[in-house]
Amino acid sequence: MVTTTYHKAGSVLDHSLESLIHRLRGLCDNMEPETFLDHEMVFLLKGQQASPFVLRARRSMDRAGTPWHLRYLGQPEMGDKNRHALVRNCVDIATSENLTDFLMEMGFRMDHEFVAKGHLFRKGIMKIMVYKIFRILVPGNTESTEALSLSYLVELSVVAPAGQDMVSDDMRNFAEQLKPLVHLEKIDPKRLM
Amino acid sequence: MPVAEGKNVQQTVELLTRKLEMLGAEKQGTFCVDCETYHTAASTLGSQGQAGKLMYVMHNSEYPLSCFALFENGPCLIADTNFDVLMVKLKGFFQSAKASKIETRGTRYQYCDFLVKVGTVTMGPSARGISVEVEYGPCVVANDCWNLLLEFLQSFLGSHIPGAPAVFGNRHDAVYSPADTMVQYMELFNKIRKQQQVPVSGIR
Numbered sequence: 001m002v003t004t005t006y007h008k009a010g011s012v013l014d015h016s017l018e019s020l021i022h023r024l025r026g027l028c029d030n031m032e033p034e035t036f037l038d039h040e041m042v043f044l045l046k047g048q049q050a051s052p053f054v055l056r057a058r059r060s061m062d063r064a065g066t067p068w069h070l071r072y073l074g075q076p077e078m079g080d081k082n083r084h085a086l087v088r089n090c091v092d093i094a095t096s097e098n099l100t101d102f103l104m105e106m107g108f109r110m111d112h113e114f115v116a117k118g119h120l121f122r123k124g125i126m127k128i129m130v131y132k133i134f135r136i137l138v139p140g141n142t143e144s145t146e147a148l149s150l151s152y153l154v155e156l157s158v159v160a161p162a163g164q165d166m167v168s169d170d171m172r173n174f175a176e177q178l179k180p181l182v183h184l185e186k187i188d189p190k191r192l193m
Numbered sequence: 194m195p196v197a198e199g200k201n202v203q204q205t206v207e208l209l210t211r212k213l214e215m216l217g218a219e220k221q222g223t224f225c226v227d228c229e230t231y232h233t234a235a236s237t238l239g240s241q242g243q244a245g246k247l248m249y250v251m252h253n254s255e256y257p258l259s260c261f262a263l264f265e266n267g268p269c270l271i272a273d274t275n276f277d278v279l280m281v282k283l284k285g286f287f288q289s290a291k292a293s294k295i296e297t298r299g300t301r302y303q304y305c306d307f308l309v310k311v312g313t314v315t316m317g318p319s320a321r322g323i324s325v326e327v328e329y330g331p332c333v334v335a336n337d338c339w340n341l342l343l344e345f346l347q348s349f350l351g352s353h354i355p356g357a358p359a360v361f362g363n364r365h366d367a368v369y370s371p372a373d374t375m376v377q378y379m380e381l382f383n384k385i386r387k388q389q390q391v392p393v394s395g396i397r
Contacts, residue, residue: 001275045283045286047234047285049285053282053283053286070279072279072282091275091282092275093273093276093279094272094273095270095273095276096270096271096272096372098268098269098270102262102267102268105264105267105268106287107233107246107286
């Protein structure tokens, strides 16, 4: 099933983290925030097409025995420029642990990897992640990492069937409640390249 | 553990199922295992500088929420059925080999701790062979029950019993997994594909 992901992001400096977590605990569903420690690897398959095919493989480092997660994200949907969130097609697949060996066999090569450590909140179908990205110093060695910056990335996302535009309105309303602690915006991925 | 045999496919399947029923096996629904073959598209080959590989994407009705993707002598990935959706997205890089879909369909039988599946292997409209899969439920280590399986097989297959499946190699003491079953089906399907078409009559 191809689903659509709606996405907004922003960031907070380390010293503002506690205030943000406190506000999120008040606004969101969980009683206690869930923490996560994930290792994500981004793989590319180069063909004669202009742009390579990108797949993201993610595994939990603190929950043994959980499946690996493979995700495909499509190009951002052109459409309503007034839409408040970035909208992309996505396909999410749970897999066995030999995912990276399998991707290499298919011809994919790892482009980059990182460790993400932080908190996860939910409000209805919205997922809010507040996490820090760590650069992996020696490829494949997740024990030795260093923080990429002095801030935490804040992501608000929803995975839903296609065409549910009221989702991005709900996201805007939620994002309003997080101001001025953090400003969540629709990030244009092209700006980052 | 699939085994291929038979002159007239339809009659041999009936013979086998009758023998099983005489032994006391109970019918328990149907099963289906299918396999689609993909090869790396020419456009990807050029830049990778490697020979085209064949990738098999298989499904087994025993595991309805899963999809198995494997390379011959390579890893077998177990994923959920969204993997099929991903293959559609990847069609610029991996193309389905024409008319390559092969499947086996038939009846499931339960006999005490044994699960036996006898299926007709078809490619398109033509029946190409027979598969027989036997699973001994209580045991997860191949070495511990191989002799028992052989003895059971002999009771209804007579002299057509197979050798130890290659999938175990040196790992006779490893814990069995569904991926091991799929590798065996892939090998069986490849063997059947290479055989000459079996003369058939009266196939519905």
